[in-house]
Structures are given as structure tokens and as C-alpha cells.
Amino acid sequence: MPISTPDLFGQPPAGLAIVVFAALLGGLVRGFTGFGTALVFLPIATPHLGPFGALIALTCMDVFGPLPNLRRAWAHVERPDLTRLITGCALTLPVGLWVLSQVPPELFRYAVSTLSLSMLAALVLGLRYTGPVRRGMVAAIGAAAGFLGGVAGLPGPAVILFYMSRPLPVTVIRATVLLFLFAFDFLIFGYLGVMGRLTVATTVLGLTLAIPNLLGNWLGGWLFRPTHDRLYRAIAYAAIAASALSGLPLWG
Numbered sequence: 001m002p003i004s005t006p007d008l009f010g011q012p013p014a015g016l017a018i019v020v021f022a023a024l025l026g027g028l029v030r031g032f033t034g035f036g037t038a039l040v041f042l043p044i045a046t047p048h049l050g051p052f053g054a055l056i057a058l059t060c061m062d063v064f065g066p067l068p069n070l071r072r073a074w075a076h077v078e079r080p081d082l083t084r085l086i087t088g089c090a091l092t093l094p095v096g097l098w099v100l101s102q103v104p105p106e107l108f109r110y111a112v113s114t115l116s117l118s119m120l121a122a123l124v125l126g127l128r129y130t131g132p133v134r135r136g137m138v139a140a141i142g143a144a145a146g147f148l149g150g151v152a153g154l155p156g157p158a159v160i161l162f163y164m165s166r167p168l169p170v171t172v173i174r175a176t177v178l179l180f181l182f183a184f185d186f187l188i189f190g191y192l193g194v195m196g197r198l199t200v201a202t203t204v205l206g207l208t209l210a211i212p213n214l215l216g217n218w219l220g221g222w223l224f225r226p227t228h229d230r231l232y233r234a235i236a237y238a239a240i241a242a243s244a245l246s247g248l249p250l251w252g
Contacts, residue, residue, distance in 0.1 A: 011048060011049075011205075015048040016048075018044060018045075018048060019044070019045045019048055019049065019057070019205075019209065020209065020212050021044075021212075022040060022041045022044035022045045022243070023041060023045075023061055023209040023210075023212045023213040023216070024212040024213065024215060024216045025040050025041075025044075025216065025239060025243075026038070026039075026040040026041035026213060026216065027212065027213035027214065027215065027216025027217040027218075027219075027220065028216035028217070028219055028220045028239075029216075029220065029235075029239050029240070030066065030178070030181075030216075030217055030220060031068075031069065031216060031217040031218065031219060031220020031221040031222075031223070032220035032221065032223050032235075033174065033220075035156045035160050035174075035177045035178070035181065036156075036239070036240060037058065037062055037181070037213070038058060038062075038153055038154050038155070038156060038181075039116045039119070039154065039156065039157075039240045039243065039244070040239055040240060040243040041054070041058050041243075042054055042055075042058065042112045042116075042153050042154070042247065043109070043112055043113050043116060043243045043244050043245075043246055043247020043248075044243050044246055044247060045057065045058070046105075046108065046109050046112060046247060047109065047247065047249075049202070049205075050105055051100060051105050051108040051109075051153070052100075052192070052197050052202075053199075053202045054153065055153050055188065055192065056189075056192060056197065056198060056199070056202040056203060056206055057202055057205050057206035057209055058153065058206070059185050059188050059189045059192070059206065060189070060202075060203055060205075060206025060207050060209070060210065061206045061207070061209040061210040061213040062181070062182075062185045062213065063182070063185045063186070063189075063210070064207075064210035064213065064214050066178055066181075066182050066217055067214065067217075068214070068217055068218045068221055069178060069217060069221045070178075070179070070182065072175070072221075073174070073175035073178045073179050074175070074179065075175075076169075076171045076172050076174075076175035076176075077172070077175040077176050077179050078168075078172060078176050080135075081138050081176060082176060082179055082180060082183075084135060084138040084139040084142060085138060085139070085141065085142035085145065085159060085176075085180050086142060086180065086183045086184075086187075087139060087142060088138075088139040088140060088141065088142025088143035088144075088145070088146060089142040089143065089145050089146035089149065089155065089180075089183075089184060089187060090146065090187055091143055091146065092143045092144075092146035092147040092150070093146035093147070093149055093150045093155075093184075093187055093188060093191055094150065094191050095146075095147055095150060096146060096147040096148065096149060096150020096151035096152075097150035097151075097188070097191055097192070097195060098150070099150065099151045100150060100151050100152075101195070106249045108152065108153075109247055109248065109249050110248070110249060111151065111152040112152050112153060112154060112244070112247060113244045113245070113247045113248045115148065115152050115154050115157055116154065116157075116240055116241075116243065116244035116247075117241065117244045117245075118157070119154075119156075119157035119160065119161065119240075120237055120240050120241055120244070122161055123160075123161070123164065123237065124237060127161070127165075133166065138162075141158050141159060141162045142159070142180075144158040145157075145158040145159050145180075145184070146184075146187075149184055149188060150188070150191075155180075155181065155184045156177065156181060159176075159177055159180055159181075160177055163176055163177055
């Protein structure tokens with residue numbers, strides 16, 4: 001008779017190992033680029049945790065992951081723009097979460113992978129916005145990020161593409177994106193609580209995943225050097241592509 005292995009956090013050992021690896025890899029990518037946790041974690045973890053389970057786990061672990069890099073990021077961030085981004089996000093995030101509650105899980109997985117690959121293609125092709133940047137535009141980018149963050153768990157693409165198109169130092173871009181995503185975690189956690197979507201098991205799992213995610217963030221931040229920006233972006237792009245493709249429902 002085969003020996004059965006007890007599940008932990010409602011997950012079999014193999015599935016849990018995959019989720020832990022996703023947390024570590026997502027933290028590593030975010031540590032040296034300032035973004036990428038959701039782009040890496042969600043495609044890998046959603047098949048095992050479900051849409052809302054993956055979002056809750058991501059939010060819980062992501063609050064702790066960026067902590068080693070927050071102080072340095074705060075010194076470089078564009079604070080007025082950060083405020084506008086967060087304000088726009090707060091207005092549309094609940095709309096995106098409501099839409100997510102109305103669609104099947106498979107559609108969520110397709111949305112996550114499609115958005116991840118679309119953002120990656122835009123970055124690789126060098127698509128840039130070259131027009132003037134106004135205050136209202138920054139708030140609108142935050143609003144787009146909030147909706148996408150609710151419906152697909154990906155607030156980053158709109159903000160990342162916008163900031164990477166601006167003639168700013170990589171340290172400023174990285175800091176602004178990192179701090180916006182950190183604020184997003186608190187917003188979505190609050191909205192999920194109001195919606196009654198938080199569960200003890202998934203919350204505890206997310207807090208546990210903060211350990212490998214924190215390790216990945218620390219390692220990525222330690223490896224980050226502005227002079228090696230091209231190398232780091234190439235590695236991040238490869239990780240995002242692999243994660244997005246692995247998360248497609250086509251594979252089961």
C-alpha cells in the first residue's frame with residue numbers, strides 16, 4: 001500500500017514546493033529590478049492556489065519581501081508621483097476585484113499570462129511613450145494599474161511601462177515602482193478583507209512564503225548594480241516569460 005503524505009496548507013508537498021520556489025524567484029526578480037513578484041509568482045502559483053488564494057498569498061508575502069530595499073528606494077522615489085499613482089489605484093482596485101469575482105479561474109490564468117507576456121513584449125520591443133507627462137496622466141496610470149491589479153493581480157505593467165518610457169535614472173524608476181507596489185499590497189489586502197475573501201489557511205501560507213520571498217528580495221537587492229542594468233533586465237525578462245508560459249491553462 002502506498003504511503004500517503006499529509007497536505008500542508010491544503011497543498012500536497014509537490015505543489016507546496018512549487019509555490020515556495022515561485023515566492024523565492026519572484027523575490028529575486030523584484031529585488032534587483034524593483035518589480036516582477038506578481039509577474040513571476042501568479043502564473044506559477046495560481047494553478048495550485050486558485051485566483052483569490054494566489055492573490056492573498058502574494059499580498060501577505062509581498063508586504064515583507066521588499067523591506068530590505070525600502071529605505072534606499074525612499075531616498076530616490078518621486079514622491080508627488082507616488083501619491084498620484086496610489087490615489088488613482090485606490091479608486092479602481094475594488095472594481096477590478098469585483099470583475100475577478102465574476103469570471104472563472106481559467107480566465108484569470110489566461111489574463112495573468114497574457115498580460116505578463118504582453119508587458120514583456122512591450123519592454124523587449126522598446127515601446128515608449130514620448131509625449132508630455134501631466135499630473136492627471138500619472139493618476140490615470142495609477143487607476144489603470146488598480147483595475148488590472150484587481151482583475152488579474154498585476155498592477156505593475158501599466159506603471160512599469162509608463163516609467164520605463166521616461167528619461168529618468170534607473171534608480172528613480174526602480175524606487176517608484178517598488179514603493180507603489182508595496183502600497184498596493186496594503187490596498188488590496190484591505191479590499192479583500194472587506195469582500196470576505198481572506199482565509200486563515202491562505203493568510204498563514206502567505207506569511208510563511210514571506211521567508212523565501214524576503215530571502216530572494218535581499219539577494220536581488222544585493223546583486224543590483226546600476227551599471228549592470230542590461231544584464232539584470234535580461235534575466236528578469238527570461239524569468240517572467242518562463243513563468244507566464246508555465247501558468248497557461250493549456251498545460252493542465
